[in-house]
Amino acid sequence: MNTSVEQSPVKLETLEVDGHKRRPRRIKFGLILVAPAILVILLTIIYPTIYMFFVSFFRWSIIPTLPRHFIGFDQYLTIFRSSAFYGSLQATFLFLLVVVVVELLLGLGLALLIASSRIRWLRISFLMPAVIAPVVVGLIWRFMFSHDLGVINYFISMMGLERIAWLGRPTAALISIMIVDIWQWTPFAMLIILAGIESLPTEPLEAAQVDGASSTQVFRHILFPLLTPVLSIVLLFRALDAFKTFDIIYMITRGGPGRATYLLSYNIWRRAFFENNMGYAAALSVIMIILATILAKFFIGLLSRTQKMV
Amino acid sequence: MPKKKSIKSIVHSAIIIVALAFFVFPIYWLFVTALKIQVDIFAMPPKWIFTPTLQNFYHVFFESAIPQLTMNSLITALSNVGISLVIGTMAAYGITRYKIGGQKLLFWFLSIRMLPPIVATIPLFIISASLGLIDTRIILPVLYLIINIPFVVWMMKSFIDEIPESIEESARIDGCSHWGVLGRIVLPLTAPGLVATGVICFIFAWNEFILAMVFTRSAHTRTLPVGISAFITEEMILWGYITASASIAAIPPLILAWIFQRYMVRGLTFGAVK
Structure with a gap:
């Protein structure tokens, strides 16, 4: 192997002589490699998405034999006039903001602690929440949130405090869902930030310590700037995933009580497959896609400003 | 001090x-x-x-539909992982080495991953209903391609980037065909990455819920998460059976994540953090 590598520069020159002949074939092979993936994505997601814009202009039942009525922008107008939509939007963004900020800060704090600790080998246990199905996570938390028989209220009453109706009150239910998301994804944030800390060059940190910088100074002026690429990856993934939260809502609150936890995904599912209103759900989906695109653009922009990801 | x-x-x-x-x-x-x-x-x-x-566990294993749902989950996940790996690795290789599409194409794939799945379910449901694909065994493996192909592209790109290109060039010069370089040089050199990528794809497919719930109806197509979600009724009394079923769903990803822990952070970030 070694010799062939050494020989390659010589042979490469001869290759370049007829390089112009090889180029079209090279591109052709490259296209053959990439084509199936593009084709699958076009067929399974791009075409359906375009089709959805079409559906959103109709009154469209889930039952295929029922007639469809073209109603233009009516459904969009209804959405923009309904307070339920704004409630859902508000809950979604409140949820997103709280969980992302908490997960990022907690993850960062824990990562900094673990990076300098002697029990670093324990870190792998933090992987567990992130790989378990959200359905299972929702199920077990619902069990633990139970008012009379839940273990959480048991701990709370043991501390001499009043039992909490976790899922019974609007605000408490939204907070409960946030706790579950924070539980599942803080370790994810922590592990990624920890991997980022461990891949940092040690010289700047050592130099700063030699120069007598305090640990706050080291963090603010050296560690934090070096970590921004990793932090923006966490932000990108967490923000977009929090935006589409569905499973834990379905399992824990079903949108309730009232409409307190009707996050957008759940709202759309309910309209389409519960209230049998595909057109309305499609219009909501169009709005959701636009919001997701804005979010993704923002965070990918943030990411490419802080680093060259690829 | x-x-x-x-x-x-x-x-x-x-x-x-x-x-x-x-x-x-x-x-x-x-x-x-x-x-x-x-x-x-x-x-x-x-x-x-x-x-x-x-x-x-005895009850769940021998007196419930859970074994069948587990089999459905396994078949769905495994068949999806196979197709995702083939199509995704080819694309990753084409983008990395043959410079097809470049950054733009990569971020196009990433943006597919960022799309909320609920948004895709409505048009996909209408289309698959008219094609008679609802509640069949092939619908979920096909739909999970949306999730897993972008993932494989990014992961395998990060692994292919790690092989020195000169090895492939010298193989070409020694008369190896384009396919030969991919099959005999690139795949063996990225084999650990390929396995890790497949494992993480498997976990995604195994855990997926919303598409499975919408596109399957009967016990011979439903996956484990859908079966578990059906336990959530007004009065949940049989917590023993419910938690036993949920444990069966939770154990495979935990074991796989433990074995492949070296690759998990990389996997959860699409290959961005190594």
């Missing part, structure tokens, strides 16, 4: 252990509940020490 330092490190360790307890406890509680008899499950205060029983 050294004494102060050791106190600080003890406090740090204590915080880490408390955090770890918080993140591990619900999983512990799941498994422990699955091993309790009905009376112990609802005991207040909770029974910390109890006689474990396998009767919940």
